[in-house]
Amino acid sequence: MNTPCIAILGTCDTKINELLYVRDRLINTGHVRVKLVDVGRTPSTHPAIDITQPTILAMSASPYKPSAPLDVSLLPRGELVKALSERAAPVIAALAATHELHGLIALGGSGGSALAAGVMRRLPLGFPKLLVSTMAAGDVGPFVGESDVAMLYSVVDIAGLNDILCPILDNAASAIAGMARAYQTRLNAEATASESPNGERKTKRIAITMFGVTTPAVTKARELLARYRCTPYIFHATGAGGRAMEALIEQGFFDGVLDLTTTELADELVGGVLSAGPHRLEAASRAGVPQVVSLGALDMVNFGPRASVPERFVRAGRRLHEHNSSVTLMRTTVAESEILGRIIAEKLMGAGKRAPTAGEKTEVWVPRGGVSVLDKQGQVFWDPDADDALVRALRRGLQEVRDDGHKIRVVEREEDINHPAFVEGMVQSLVQLMKLEPVMHNRSEDEKGAHL
Missing domain, CATH: 3.40.50.12030 (Uncharacterised protein family UPF0261, NC domain)
Structure with a gap:
């Protein structure tokens, strides 16, 4: 398809309204396709969700109870973030590797940002990744690491739509849509220009x-x-x-x-x-x-x-x-x-x-x-x-x-x-x-x- 696709990663049990706002802006203003990915503690059944939390948990074996499904509702907050991040990362990475995704945007506070950043750091350099976070005005080293994660400060908490947060989310949606289009164009150009007839890179x-x-x-x-x-x-x-x-x-x-x-x-x-x-x-x-x-x-x-x-x-x-x-x-x-x-x-x-x-x-x-x-x-x-x-x-x-x-x-x-x-x-x-x-x-x- 010529239209790029962007994944939205977030905890749908706590931030569904903010995630749906970004989804609406991406579809109706950014004119891109969207996959909404739920990484909340409690599974959400909203019809707009494309990849559910149970699907994420089923994608990889649990390091906690290998013989049984993992009940994340009982995990302490730190272990919850780690578990969901570890399972969401290969799902998003696989979609990116097959060029079914052209960008990833996430919204989060401290825990959500840690979860999303763990996923983003597993993605290739150059793949668009944008994290709207309450933590972006402080030390972002633990989130960015040595990757190319872009962070945008939300100014107010991501806890209710208002006239401070909405323009920031508008900008974030426009930014990731533009990055995704540029990334898709670059992929198409590289596919034709960088390979020699025998499949090896020219340089x-x-x-x-x-x-x-x-x-x-x-x-x-x-x-x-x-x-x-x-x-x-x-x-x-x-x-x-x-x-x-x-x-x-x-x-x-x-x-x-x-x-x-x-x-x-x-x-x-x-x-x-x-x-x-x-x-x-x-x-x-x-x-x-x-x-x-x-x-x-x-x-x-x-x-x-x-x-x-x-x-x-x-x-x-x-x-x-x-x-x-x-x-x-x-x-x-x-x-x-x-x-x-x-x-x-x-x-x-x-x-x-x-x-x-x-x-x-x-x-x-x-x-x-x-x-x-x-x-x-x-x-x-x-x-x-x-x-x-x-x-x-x-x-x-x-x-x-x-x-x-x-x-x-x-x-x-x-x-x-x-x-x-x-x-x-x-x-x-x-x-x-x-x-x-x-x-x-x-x-x-x-x-x-x-x-x-």
């Missing part, structure tokens, strides 16, 4: 990690990769960025990874604010995706304003640098650097056990001239002893042959990580691992074959 997707102190390297890498049939996707190494990249690698979205900036590992180890969690730097090896890894910004741990740096570090006289009024950086020590080298080696050696030949698709590039713009001779974080400890531990951990029969190649260069020659080497290695094809322009044959 390869490459994930690249970046921080402010490795921006020159990433800028150069993008310039070089523009010569090949690939699309780079830059992830800011802020914790959420690393988690998003790892999740997309797990989903099979990427064909290669230029993991130039592994700084999130330092925050995870030391307790900084930009940790990507314990599974950073694992997905590519597990999936057997070609990757070239470096040590970008492992010279630092991130905190907020200077006053937010934990007192134990201040008392220890740790080397601090105010990146700006909101960000304070702390230099990693020799001991921490040694642990980081060991962690990287363990992840690259161990994570690939389930992916045969993953080792031959992985390289580690070591910039002996420094791992960031601050870690160069004469700069505030220059510490050859810490860098040496990092590299020695890394080399020791990678000297064994992996279980897949391959030894990870380690390349040491004298340049710093942002030096053009160092970046050219990393990019050339990834190009070879991925077997990237150069872009052909209307130039002489010699120029067409030239790259890097």
